[in-house]
Structure formats: structure tokens, C-alpha cells
Amino acid sequence: MSKRPQKPSSSAVRYAPVRAIAAIAREFDNVARDARISVTQYRLMLYLKDGPRNAGEVAATSLVTKATISGHIASLRENEWITAEIEPHDRRVTRLLLTEKGRQAIDDFEQLLLSCLESLVSKEDRARVLSDLTHLYTSLAEARES
Numbered sequence: 001m002s003k004r005p006q007k008p009s010s011s012a013v014r015y016a017p018v019r020a021i022a023a024i025a026r027e028f029d030n031v032a033r034d035a036r037i038s039v040t041q042y043r044l045m046l047y048l049k050d051g052p053r054n055a056g057e058v059a060a061t062s063l064v065t066k067a068t069i070s071g072h073i074a075s076l077r078e079n080e081w082i083t084a085e086i087e088p089h090d091r092r093v094t095r096l097l098l099t100e101k102g103r104q105a106i107d108d109f110e111q112l113l114l115s116c117l118e119s120l121v122s123k124e125d126r127a128r129v130l131s132d133l134t135h136l137y138t139s140l141a142e143a144r145e146s
Helices: 010-014 016-032 039-048 055-062 066-078 100-120 123-145
Strands: 082-086 094-098
Touching: 010 016, 016 039, 016 100, 039 055, 039 066, 039 094, 039 100, 055 066, 055 094, 066 082, 094 100, 100 123
Parallel strands: none
Antiparallel strands: 082 094
């Protein structure tokens, strides 16, 4: 006797988008274990992609303390993915800048994550899902700006 497929619960349907994002994040974390760059390092460098920031700004955006962020900053500097420069008009302030090597590390990591994402979705659905995620990203960016 074959079982009839179970109908998803109302909470499973309601929270499916959230659970999908959590599942994708878990897959990204798994892929990042073997990568040259961690997800945290990626996020930090992504924040620097639009221009220099001081460590306090990076920490605030990352929702961590300056002490916690300092280890990540040291690692990024060691890999030559970022540099630090003293602010000329206030020598107490150090600005962090993304290097060309850092930009390449971001690009390589994003390609790795995109390949992971594509592998999670059937070929038939891939174009639509990627298009929907692109739309979500632009919508989020617009909402943040307003």
C-alpha cells in the first residue's frame, strides 16, 4: 500500500521562505568551510566594497564588538585583502580599505556560492529562482535606501 503524500502544514507553508533562506545559509556555511574566505570575512569585505570605513563602523554593521572584529580585521590584513590607513585630519582614526586582492577574493567566493545555490535548484526552476532572488535583493536595497 503506497502512502499518499502529506499535505504541508500551514506553518510549513507560511514560513517556507524563511526556512529556505536558513537552509541556503546553512549550505553556504558548509561550502565556506573549505574556502579561503569565511562567510564573516566575506560580509566584512562586502561592507568595505563601497569605500573605506573605520573599525567601529564595521563592528556596528556586523553587530559585534570592536574586540571581536579586531581578530577578523587582522586576518583580512594578513591575507592582504584589506589595508588600513591613518585618517590625515584625525590621526586617532584608522580607515579600512578593500584591496584589489580582496575584491578578487570576494568575486571568487561569490562564484563559489552561486555555484552552490545553482546546485540546490533543479535546472527547470533555476532561471526563475535566480531571477526571483535578484528581484528580492534589489527590493531589499531599495527598502534600505528609503
